[in-house]
Amino acid sequence: MDGWTTNSLGELCDIYQPKTISKKEMDSDGDYPVFGANGIIGRYDKFNHEEPQLLITCRGATCGSVNISDPTSWITGNAMVIRPKVNGLSLRFLEYLFRGGIDLSSVITGAAQPQITRKSLAPITISFPPLHEQERIVAILDEAFAAIATATANAKKNLANAQELFESQLNRMFRSSNTAKGGGNSGNTVKVRWPVVTLTEVCTKIQDGAHRSPQVLHPEPGPGRFPYLTSKNIRTAHLKLDTVQYCETDFHNEIYPRCNSELGDVLLTKDGANTGNVAINTLDEPFSLLSSVCLLKPNPSNLLSAYLCYYIQSKEGFEQITGRMTGTAIKRIILKTIKSSRMPLPPLSEQERIVAVLNELYERTCSLGRSYKQKLTSLSELKQSILQKAFKGELTANMVAPAPIPFPATIEDITSTDLHAGILAIAYRAHEANNRLEVFGHVKGEKIAHMVEAYVGVHLGRNPVKDAAGPNDYPHLIKVEHRANKAGYFSVKRIGDRYELTPKHGFDGIIEKASDALGDYLDHVKNLIALMLPMNTQQSEIFATVHAAWNNLLLDGIEPSDEAIVQEAREDWHPKKLKIDRDRFVNAIKWIRAKNLEPKGLGKKVLKPRQLKARS
Numbered sequence: 001m002d003g004w005t006t007n008s009l010g011e012l013c014d015i016y017q018p019k020t021i022s023k024k025e026m027d028s029d030g031d032y033p034v035f036g037a038n039g040i041i042g043r044y045d046k047f048n049h050e051e052p053q054l055l056i057t058c059r060g061a062t063c064g065s066v067n068i069s070d071p072t073s074w075i076t077g078n079a080m081v082i083r084p085k086v087n088g089l090s091l092r093f094l095e096y097l098f099r100g101g102i103d104l105s106s107v108i109t110g111a112a113q114p115q116i117t118r119k120s121l122a123p124i125t126i127s128f129p130p131l132h133e134q135e136r137i138v139a140i141l142d143e144a145f146a147a148i149a150t151a152t153a154n155a156k157k158n159l160a161n162a163q164e165l166f167e168s169q170l171n172r173m174f175r176s177s178n179t180a181k182g183g184g185n186s187g188n189t190v191k192v193r194w195p196v197v198t199l200t201e202v203c204t205k206i207q208d209g210a211h212r213s214p215q216v217l218h219p220e221p222g223p224g225r226f227p228y229l230t231s232k233n234i235r236t237a238h239l240k241l242d243t244v245q246y247c248e249t250d251f252h253n254e255i256y257p258r259c260n261s262e263l264g265d266v267l268l269t270k271d272g273a274n275t276g277n278v279a280i281n282t283l284d285e286p287f288s289l290l291s292s293v294c295l296l297k298p299n300p301s302n303l304l305s306a307y308l309c310y311y312i313q314s315k316e317g318f319e320q321i322t323g324r325m326t327g328t329a330i331k332r333i334i335l336k337t338i339k340s341s342r343m344p345l346p347p348l349s350e351q352e353r354i355v356a357v358l359n360e361l362y363e364r365t366c367s368l369g370r371s372y373k374q375k376l377t378s379l380s381e382l383k384q385s386i387l388q389k390a391f392k393g394e395l396t397a398n399m400v401a402p403a404p405i406p407f408p409a410t411i412e413d414i415t416s417t418d419l420h421a422g423i424l425a426i427a428y429r430a431h432e433a434n435n436r437l438e439v440f441g442h443v444k445g446e447k448i449a450h451m452v453e454a455y456v457g458v459h460l461g462r463n464p465v466k467d468a469a470g471p472n473d474y475p476h477l478i479k480v481e482h483r484a485n486k487a488g489y490f491s492v493k494r495i496g497d498r499y500e501l502t503p504k505h506g507f508d509g510i511i512e513k514a515s516d517a518l519g520d521y522l523d524h525v526k527n528l529i530a531l532m533l534p535m536n537t538q539q540s541e542i543f544a545t546v547h548a549a550w551n552n553l554l555l556d557g558i559e560p561s562d563e564a565i566v567q568e569a570r571e572d573w574h575p576k577k578l579k580i581d582r583d584r585f586v587n588a589i590k591w592i593r594a595k596n597l598e599p600k601g602l603g604k605k606v607l608k609p610r611q612l613k614a615r616s
Contacts, residue, residue: 004129004393005088010122013094014085017058017118018048020077035069037078038062047072054095055079056104056116063114064104068095080116093134096141097126100387129393137390144386148379155375158600161554162368165598169361172593173354174314174344194346200339202308205297207259208270208335209289214251226252227287231269234277234293236313237362239267247288255288259295264305266296268312268321271332276322278312280305294338307351310358311343361596407602408459414517416461420476421484422514423452423460423525428490428501429511430529442492442499443469443537446477447544448529454544454551454603456524464548464606468576470541471548471606484510531595542580545569546588547599554601562589 009015021044026034030043037057050072057065058080069075082098084091098104107120128134199206209229218225225246233240261267263284269277271292289295298305311317320341322333346354389395411419427448431440450471452458464471481492488506492499515522532540549569553560560568566585570577592598 004127006127009124014083015118017077018075034074036076044074048074054082058116063108066098088131090134092138101391152379155372159372162365166365171315174316194344196342197345199341202303203296204299206339208291208294209259210255211291214247218246224249230290231272231274231292234269236277252288261295266305268294270294275331304351306355408453408457410459411517417483420460420480421489422510425511427529439536444540447540450544465609466573468574470545542588548606551599555605
């Protein structure tokens with residue numbers, strides 16, 4: 001690379017390990033931080049470095065990790081200091097070089113105790129440009145990594161929110177009616193009329209596995225070998241079978257008659273760090289269990305395995321099973337506790353309904369989880385790609401920002417105005433087919449459009465504000481209606497105190513065009529419209545307002561309580577909202593949860609008109 005200098009690290013930098021001090025020498029009230037292998041490990045009343053230093057972890061599992069010390073700090077010998085000793089080499093450039101421009105794997109020695117030495121680091125060859133170019137590269141990397149850090153934090157938050165959403169719904173399903181607010185009127189809490197039974201009453205067998213380990217275990221299957229599962233193989237809601245070992249026939253034949261797990265049985269970890277993990281057996285062959293796992297065989301005449309599995313995962317079920325654990329160093333549940341644990345037992349039809357709801361939500365949560373995990377992987381790969389380009393002299397300023405996952409997403413091959421018109425036409429047809437056109441006017445159409453953007457995640461070009469009738473962008477709606485009339489899709493006229501939509505010659509055409517453009521989103525849009533069909537104008541208004549208020553709080557980083565959502569949707573929205581009884585907002589929150597429509601803190605915040613004007 002033209003203008004770049006190449007030399008060994010030993011020629012360019014001082015490389016050394018400072019004096020180590022013991023834990024006993026440290027002082028929690030000391031004035032200066034102490035840096036060890038992985039950052040600050042304590043405080044001390046002296047410092048041995050006045051300026052920040054580049055530190056490389058030189059011992060242990062994190063060998064090769066990079067840190068920057070604080071000014072006036074004590075650095076111990078568990079960190080290797082890399083300090084430029086020549087003019088023209090920036091410490092920040094060197095830091096980024098160690099974060100992705102140098103492969104340290106070849107200089108790490110030792111298997112049991114990995115380490116990096118001064119001798120192994122010194123010969124490493126590095127290249128660097130003139131100082132002004134280093135500063136330009138560092139500025140671009142700072143901006144890029146700040147953007148990646150923000151995107152990573154958002155993806156991690158969304159991943160956590162997806163899991164919390166499932167756990168919240170799971171817990172509501174099994175919350176006892178004497179502790180649930182509202183007494184379970186939503187249909188999602190345990191009813192008083194359901195009998196409460198012990199697991200012994202509804203399981204034909206509750207038994208743990210072998211109380212001794214087999215003398216011989218094999219890593220691979222083979223003739224006369226059977227899978228041997230322990231607590232390490234039981235995870236929440238699934239079996240981890242990639243690490244299964246295999247026992248021999250004599251051992252299996254001794255254990256299996258007493259503890260014969262079959263396809264569909266429930267397996268519960270009762271000992272060790274994974275105590276409380278529960279999963280349905282998906283292994284369709286005989287296997288042996290260690291005593292750390294308890295086998296539960298639900299009686300199929302009155303208990304579904306999936307219902308029992310979900311119940312044990314819930315807060316109430318988990319506390320029933322694990323609330324009386326014994327042991328100090330190793331936690332365990334004894335069989336007697338498991339057998340006497342109590343659970344609500346609804347009819348099989350109700351169990352099937354609960355399982356169906358939770359299965360759907362679990363699949364949705366897993367799908368979101370996969371999406372956000374892929375996002376995190378992509379962001380990590382992007383960091384390495386940017387670093388590699390930086391040290392090849394190929395870095396440009398347009399690489400600074402990662403491409404976020406858009407929400408709402410822009411649909412290709414159709415304008416947002418035509419797409420909005422098409423969605424209104426689709427909604428009209430659904431209301432017409434169900435004899436509900438009397439409730440389909442300006443307000444409900446706008447509420448449907450808002451939810452298509454805010455929940456389904458389809459960009460329609462709106463900038464909604466806190467209006468008397470909910471989250472509205474009427475100037476945009478008027479633009480859509482003008483376009484629809486001019487293009488021959490439909491016309492909208494005021495008749496009495498409401499607006500009516502009248503199809504024109506291009507009505508079916510815009511439905512087809514919008515449907516084709518929506519692709520995979522079409523089913524989600526139709527499902528949303530179907531959910532909103534029974535609503536009258538004010539019900540749709542309250543629903544969209546509560547959803548927007550809830551999302552506002554999430555966008556502000558607030559974990560919203562029901563009271564906070566009502567406050568945002570009613571008292572802090574528009575004066576006319578105060579005319580609506582608070583209970584209707586509370587009921588809307590319950591309905592949103594029951595239908596799994598909780599917002600995710602994505603998309604646009606709905607502001608008051610003056611706030612939106614100030615922002616623009």
